[in-house]
Amino acid sequence: MTTAPCVVAALTVADAGEALTVQYAAYLSEGRRYGTTGIPPLRETVAELAADLERADVRAFGAWAGVRLVGSVRLRGERVGTGSGCAELARFSVAPDVQGHGIGRALMERAHAELATGDVTWLVTGARSEENLRLYRRAGYEETGRLSDAAGVELLRLERLAP
Structure with missing residues (x-):
């Protein structure tokens, strides 16, 4: 598998609209898989996303291929980087046309770089979302x-202890 060239950097409030577009595109397939558009990532608004990005306990990252935002992820949690922190890996999104090329892995690695040994990250994903x-x-x-x-979508909660 070839990794698509991208730059991963901090996501800002100015990126909220573009990030929401990528999020909607990425989660639309999840909505189809479960037969609903009522899943929370498809109901979030630009204002809600922007407010999340302004929170002191949120670190957000985007992946850019040239000038195009192709993915994003948010790490929400307090005391992250202390070895006793706990954070949610949230709204992990990669544009459908570039999925499977390492962008998601790059975003996850960047988020994990914020963690200290002993920090716990957790996330939820659809129980039937095999990829x-x-x-x-x-x-x-x-x-x-x-x-x-x-x-009403069945979700799995997953956790990871930072090495």
Whole structure:
């Protein structure tokens, strides 16, 4: 697999609209898989995303291929980087036309670089989202529970202890 050339850098409030476009495109296939557009990433607004980016406990990263934003991820949590922090890896999105080329892996590695040994990251993903599950398991995430979202989609909670 060839890694698409991209630059991963901090995502800012000015990027909120473009990030939401990528998020919608990425999560639309998830909505189709589960037969609903009611999943939270498809219901988020630009204002909500921008507010999230302004939070002191959120670190957000985008992947750019030239001037185009092709992916993003948010790391939400306090005391991250201390070895006793806990953070959610959230709204992990890669544009559908560039999935499978290492962009998601690059975003995840950048988010993980914020962590200290002993920090825990967690995420949720659809129980039937096999491509996502393969990526997360390769990165060291293990299932710790099951739940349902507001749309009734069965989710897996996965966690990873930073080495």
